[in-house]
Amino acid sequence: MWHFVWMFWLLPFFFFAMLMRRRRWERWHDRRPRDGELEAQRSTVDALETRVAQLEERLDFTERLLAGRAETATKA
Secondary structure, three states: OHHHHHHHHHHHHHHHHHHHHHHHHHHHHHHOOOHHHHHHHHHHHHHHHHHHHHHHHHHHHHHHHHHHHHHHHHHO
């Protein structure tokens, strides 16, 4: 008779597990970005990529300028 006691606790456990699973799914579903938010994020990423490219160009220019000065200093 006592071996059926665990069945009593099994049903609420499964109910609770399914309830938590449903809650997690609903929270994830609500967090998905909307179309407007996605476009805003894409434009922000594009702007950041542009800024990084400009900084790389400036760094390259500065490195070439310093390398030219170093060559001039060694020749003199």
